[in-house]
Amino acid sequence: MITVADVEAEAERIARYVVRTPTVPSPGLSELLGAPTTAKLELLQRTGSFKARGATARLLTLSGTERAAGVVTVSGGNHGIALAVMAGMLDVKATVVMPRTAPASARGIAESAGASVHIADTMDGAFALVDELRDSGLTLIHPFDDPVVIAAQGTVGLEFAQDAGELTDVVVSIGGGGLASGVATAMCARRRGIRVWGVETEGAQAMSAALDAGRPTPVALSSIVSTLSAPSASQLTYEHVSALLTDVLTVTDAEAVQGTLDLANHAKVWAEPAAGCLLPASRQVLARVGEGAKLGLVICGGNATTTDVSTLAERFGLS
The missing domain is CATH 3.40.50.1100 (Rossmann fold)
Structure with missing residues (x-):
């Protein structure tokens, strides 16, 4: 703890x-x-x-290799917005996975900040997809774990x-x-x-x-x-x-x-x-x-x- x-x-x-x-x-x-x-x-x-607090702190811990590869997260809205915006400010490429139930405004803000946004049918599906993207080489910035x-x-x-x-x-x-x-x-x-x-x-x-x-x-x-x-x-x-x-x-x-x-x-x-x-x-x-x-x-x-x-x-x- x-x-x-x-x-x-x-x-x-x-x-x-x-x-x-x-x-x-x-x-x-x-x-x-x-x-x-x-x-x-x-x-x-x-x-x-x-969410800006946790996203920023974790971005600031990235190694040079991790920064170059980019980061990924899963979010119902706010964490995705925060990671997209703060990653853009820190010049890190971000990918955000959201369920279809996430507010359209959240998706739009994340995309406007420069993040690549993927939509899954369900929250369970979003968590599964983010695991796949992490395994492809992106660094996972988990919303709470x-x-x-x-x-x-x-x-x-x-x-x-x-x-x-x-x-x-x-x-x-x-x-x-x-x-x-x-x-x-x-x-x-x-x-x-x-x-x-x-x-x-x-x-x-x-x-x-x-x-x-x-x-x-x-x-x-x-x-x-x-x-x-x-x-x-x-x-x-x-x-x-x-x-x-x-x-x-x-x-x-x-x-x-x-x-x-x-x-x-x-x-x-x-x-x-x-x-x-x-x-x-x-x-x-x-x-x-x-x-x-x-x-x-x-x-x-x-x-x-x-x-x-x-x-x-x-x-x-x-x-």
Whole structure:
């Protein structure tokens, strides 16, 4: 498992390339949830999500031979965008594999940044294709099964711990678990007694399945939240989450989309459903811990268009 020293090392490595995003008390969310709430606005990060941190850190570790050959990754959207943009900035050729369910905007941004984009019919198919491309000589930059990536994502938590006021509970979204693993490593080291909670959507419950089984296990994917849709946790992220998180909560797709609308209306930020899921999960946290909670929410990304969210809201009958 990584340590807070690893997170601090990655913070120094990537400092000149990424944004130290704002950490702000949110009066609107505090009123909505009925508890003091502070938001870490990682949707204001370069490329629109926290993924720029891990992608940049891993790119900076490449050898000369690896840089010349190029890199490959698999992504439901945000990691692919981040790798494409940051690789272009660092003059490394990138190949991104996405499932057909990934947002068209994500594919377009990755291509505009100079990456070669391959589309697979399913997320399982995307992971299989990326293995083939890795075997052809490209260096895999995995979205979550990599200690450098996890430590770099943990810089979100390091900044949150340094910049926030008093917190009792931090809520963070889980896809493959890289962000949650890194954030929990940093927060638990820097804030004694803090509780860190993970959130998944129904139909994208790779970490919940791993915790139930005692090991990573494949899951069937049906969630509309492609950026959380990992077909399995990794052994590395499972070990971090099982050791450091208080629990992993589940919300519905409709709740995640409603949370996106609520973030716009009450927090005045335009997030994506992968961040919207934090609000219904926060209500679960408050119901479990009782009075006195002070919430911290990692608003992980904002790469959803108004059309994306409007379409989903209509689908679920939300307003």
